[in-house]
Amino acid sequence: MNKIWLIIQREFLNRVQKKSFLVATILVPLIFPAIIGGMVWFMVKESESAKAAVVHVLDQSGKFVFEDTKKFDFVIETEGLDAAKEKYNKTKDFALLYIPNFEISKPEGFVIYTKENPSIEKIGDLEGVLQDRIRDLKLEQYNIDKATLAGLKTKVDLKQVNITETGEEKSSNSGILYALGFILGILIYMFVLIYGIQIMQGVIDEKTSKIVEVIVSSVKPFQLMMGKIIGIASVGLLQFTIWILIITFVSSSVLGYFGLKMPQQQMQEQMMNQMDAEQKEEVQAMQNDKVGELMGNLSQIPFAKIAFVFIFFFLGGYLLYGALFAAVGSAVDSIQESQQFQFPITLPLLVGYMGLFLVILRDPHGPMSFWLSIIPLTSPVAMVGRIAFGVPTWELILSMVLLVAGFIFTTWVAGRIYRVGILMSGTKVNYKVLAKWFMIKN
Amino acid sequence: MEALVAKGVTKRYTNHTALDDVSLTIPSKSIYGLLGPNGAGKTTFIRIVNQIINADQGDISIFGEKLESKHIGTIGYLPEERGLYKKLKVGEQLLYLAQLKGLSKKEALERSKKWITKFEIKDWWDKKVEDLSKGMAQKVQFISTVMHEPKLIILDEPFSGFDPVNAQLITENILELRDNGSTIIFSTHRMETVEDLCDHVALINKSKKIVEGTKKQIKDTYKSNTFVVEHKGAFSVNGAASIVSQKSLEDNFYQTVLKGESIQSPNQLIAELIKLTEVHSFVEKVPTMSEIFISLVKGKTDE
The missing domain is CATH 3.40.190.10 (Periplasmic binding protein-like II)
Known part of the structure; x- marks a missing residue:
C-alpha cells in the first residue's frame, strides 16, 4: 500500500511539475473563451460593417x-x-x-x-x-x-411542472437541462479520453525506456498500474478544479470590469429596442416574470446531487477505461502500434457520446436512454447527460453498482494482460496473443 | 549459510518449458556465474527470484528463509534490458527507486549522496537522465541497483554496453560489495567475466541445469589431463601417457603436448619425463570456461 502511494505521488508530481501542465491548466480556460469571444466579435463586427x-x-x-x-x-x-x-x-x-x-x-x-x-x-x-x-x-x-x-398573433409558453410521486410540484426547464446534460456529458467524454491516453502513453514510456523491469522487481505490476492510474486521476481532478476556479473568477471579474451583462440579457435588450414603447412595457413585465421563473428553475435543479453524480461517474468511467488503456499501453511498443487496440476501447465511449446527442437529450426517459445509462461502458457519459432530467433513484443506484462492478472487472482483466505485456517487447501482438497473456498463470 | 537455494524450480509456458526442474545452491559471499546461451532460461530464473513471475513448481529460499515479498529489499537487480525515467532528474530518480525498495526518504537521500560522491557525479543531481551520456546513465543505473545495500545482487549481463572505464569501475565496486558481505549473481554468456570474477558457476542449457560447482571443481571435472612440456632433447613415450603433438623449437628444444589418460598425478608424469629428457617447463593445460561451455552446449545439442 505504501508503495502504491509512492507511485501515485511520483506520477502526480511528474506531470504537475511539467511546464506543459502549467501552460495547459492556465491557458485552456483563457484560450477557449477568447477564441469563442473573438469569433463572436468578428461576426458582430462583420454584420455591422457589411x-x-x-x-x-x-x-x-x-x-x-x-x-x-x-x-x-x-x-x-x-x-x-x-x-x-x-x-x-x-x-x-x-x-x-x-x-x-x-x-x-x-x-x-x-x-x-x-x-x-x-x-x-x-x-x-x-x-x-x-x-x-x-x-x-x-x-x-x-x-x-x-x-x-x-x-x-398569440404566443403561448408552457410552464413546465413536474409532479413527484408525493404530489410535490417542481417547475423545470428543458432548455437548461439540455444544456447541462450536454456540457457534463462532453466533459466526461473528454476527460476519460484525454487522461486515458495519458495513462497509455505513460505505460508505453516505461516500457520503451526499459525502466519497467527494475520497477516490477520492487513492486507488483498491479501496484504499478494502479499507482499510475490513480496518480493521473488526481492530476485530472486538480486540473479540473483549477479550471473551474479560473473560469469562475475570470468570467465574473471580466464581465464586472467591462460592465457587461450576460448574453441573454443583452439579447433581450436588443429585442426591446426594436419594439415600440407600448409593447415594451408589456414585454418587460412578461420578461421579469420569465427571469424570475428561470432563476426559480435553476434553484430547483439539484446541483449538489448532480455534482456528486458527475464526480462519481467521472471517476468510475475513468477507472473503467483507464485500466483498459493501461493494458493497451502494456501490449504495444509505440503509440502508433496502439491504434488497432485503441479503437475498440474508444468505440463504446463514442457510442455513449453519440447516444447523448441522438437519444438521451431528446428522450431522456426512453428505453434506449435507460440502457445507455445502465451499461457500464456507456453509462459514465450517458448517465451524467441524463441526470439533470431526473433519474429514478433505483436506476441511478443500479447504474452506479454496475459501474463499480465494471471497473473492478476491467481492472482485473487489464491487470492480467498488463503484468505480462510490460515485460514483452518486440512481440507482434494481436488479440489471440492478448488472450494467451490473460490466461497465463502468474 | 547459503544465500539462495532453489529446489526443482519449473516454469512452463503454453508452448515451451522455460525452466525444467532446476536446482541451484548459491553460497553466501560468492560471486556466482549463471551461464547459458540465449534463451536457456537464465532470465526466467532471475525473474522468479525477483518475484516478477512465479514458478509453477519448486521452492526458493533466501538466506535460509522462504522467498517472500518482504525480501524485495534484500535483492538488488540490474536487468539486461535496463533503463531509467528519461524525464526525471538523477536525484529524484535515485530517491524514487530506493524508496520503492523500502528505504525511507531520509535514508535514500543519505545513501544516494554517498554514492554520487563516490562515483564523482555530484554535479548531475539536478540533470535529467535524457541529458546524460550513456556512460553516465550506466553509473546512475548501477547506483540504483545497489543503493539499498542488498545482500543479494543480481546482475544480468552487467557489462554489456559499458565502456571499459565504467566496466572497470563497476568491477571494483562489485568486488568491494562482495568483501562487505554481499552475494553476487552474474547472469552472462561472456566468458571473460566468468573467468575473471566468478568463483562459483552453473550452466543452464535448454531450460535444464547441466553443471554446477566452484570454478575449480568444474575445471577439474572437465580437464583432459593434458600437459604442455618444454624440454631439451627429443623423446618418445609409451605406457602412462601419449604424445598429442611435438614441435621443435631452436637449439634442440621441443614443445610437446602430452595426454596422460591413466596417470595418478602430474608428479608421476614428471618423474617419467625426467628420465627421458631435460624438462624446462611443465604446465597442465586447464580448459577455459569458454571451452567447457562450448563443449557442453554443443554436446547437448548433438544428442
Whole structure:
C-alpha cells in the first residue's frame, strides 16, 4: 500500500511539475473563451460593417415596391429578361431577381440569377422580402388590416411542472437541462479520453525506456498500474478544479470590469429596442416574470446531487477505461502500434457520446436512454447527460453498482494482460496473443 | 549459510518449458556465474527470484528463509534490458527507486549522496537522465541497483554496453560489495567475466541445469589431463601417457603436448619425463570456461 502511494505521488508530481501542465491548466480556460469571444466579435463586427448586397430586380408583375434595406440595395430593371441579364453580367453585383407575372394565390416562377453560389441566409432574406410583400397583398385582398393581424398573433409558453410521486410540484426547464446534460456529458467524454491516453502513453514510456523491469522487481505490476492510474486521476481532478476556479473568477471579474451583462440579457435588450414603447412595457413585465421563473428553475435543479453524480461517474468511467488503456499501453511498443487496440476501447465511449446527442437529450426517459445509462461502458457519459432530467433513484443506484462492478472487472482483466505485456517487447501482438497473456498463470 | 537455494524450480509456458526442474545452491559471499546461451532460461530464473513471475513448481529460499515479498529489499537487480525515467532528474530518480525498495526518504537521500560522491557525479543531481551520456546513465543505473545495500545482487549481463572505464569501475565496486558481505549473481554468456570474477558457476542449457560447482571443481571435472612440456632433447613415450603433438623449437628444444589418460598425478608424469629428457617447463593445460561451455552446449545439442 505504501508503495502504491509512492507511485501515485511520483506520477502526480511528474506531470504537475511539467511546464506543459502549467501552460495547459492556465491557458485552456483563457484560450477557449477568447477564441469563442473573438469569433463572436468578428461576426458582430462583420454584420455591422457589411455592405448591402446589390440586387437587380426585373418585376414583370408590377406588384412589388422595393425599398432599400440594411441588407439589400435594389436596382430596378425595366427592359426584358435578356437585357437585364446582360446588364447584370457587366456588374459585380450580387444577384438578379426575376419576378414573372403571377397570381397572388399561386406565387410561382420566381428566379434568382447569381454569379457565385449565394449563402442560404441571403436567399432566405430575399425570400422573406418577397413573402412579406405577397402576404400584404393577400391581406389587402381579404380586406384585413395589419393591426387586426397583429392582434391575432398569440404566443403561448408552457410552464413546465413536474409532479413527484408525493404530489410535490417542481417547475423545470428543458432548455437548461439540455444544456447541462450536454456540457457534463462532453466533459466526461473528454476527460476519460484525454487522461486515458495519458495513462497509455505513460505505460508505453516505461516500457520503451526499459525502466519497467527494475520497477516490477520492487513492486507488483498491479501496484504499478494502479499507482499510475490513480496518480493521473488526481492530476485530472486538480486540473479540473483549477479550471473551474479560473473560469469562475475570470468570467465574473471580466464581465464586472467591462460592465457587461450576460448574453441573454443583452439579447433581450436588443429585442426591446426594436419594439415600440407600448409593447415594451408589456414585454418587460412578461420578461421579469420569465427571469424570475428561470432563476426559480435553476434553484430547483439539484446541483449538489448532480455534482456528486458527475464526480462519481467521472471517476468510475475513468477507472473503467483507464485500466483498459493501461493494458493497451502494456501490449504495444509505440503509440502508433496502439491504434488497432485503441479503437475498440474508444468505440463504446463514442457510442455513449453519440447516444447523448441522438437519444438521451431528446428522450431522456426512453428505453434506449435507460440502457445507455445502465451499461457500464456507456453509462459514465450517458448517465451524467441524463441526470439533470431526473433519474429514478433505483436506476441511478443500479447504474452506479454496475459501474463499480465494471471497473473492478476491467481492472482485473487489464491487470492480467498488463503484468505480462510490460515485460514483452518486440512481440507482434494481436488479440489471440492478448488472450494467451490473460490466461497465463502468474 | 547459503544465500539462495532453489529446489526443482519449473516454469512452463503454453508452448515451451522455460525452466525444467532446476536446482541451484548459491553460497553466501560468492560471486556466482549463471551461464547459458540465449534463451536457456537464465532470465526466467532471475525473474522468479525477483518475484516478477512465479514458478509453477519448486521452492526458493533466501538466506535460509522462504522467498517472500518482504525480501524485495534484500535483492538488488540490474536487468539486461535496463533503463531509467528519461524525464526525471538523477536525484529524484535515485530517491524514487530506493524508496520503492523500502528505504525511507531520509535514508535514500543519505545513501544516494554517498554514492554520487563516490562515483564523482555530484554535479548531475539536478540533470535529467535524457541529458546524460550513456556512460553516465550506466553509473546512475548501477547506483540504483545497489543503493539499498542488498545482500543479494543480481546482475544480468552487467557489462554489456559499458565502456571499459565504467566496466572497470563497476568491477571494483562489485568486488568491494562482495568483501562487505554481499552475494553476487552474474547472469552472462561472456566468458571473460566468468573467468575473471566468478568463483562459483552453473550452466543452464535448454531450460535444464547441466553443471554446477566452484570454478575449480568444474575445471577439474572437465580437464583432459593434458600437459604442455618444454624440454631439451627429443623423446618418445609409451605406457602412462601419449604424445598429442611435438614441435621443435631452436637449439634442440621441443614443445610437446602430452595426454596422460591413466596417470595418478602430474608428479608421476614428471618423474617419467625426467628420465627421458631435460624438462624446462611443465604446465597442465586447464580448459577455459569458454571451452567447457562450448563443449557442453554443443554436446547437448548433438544428442
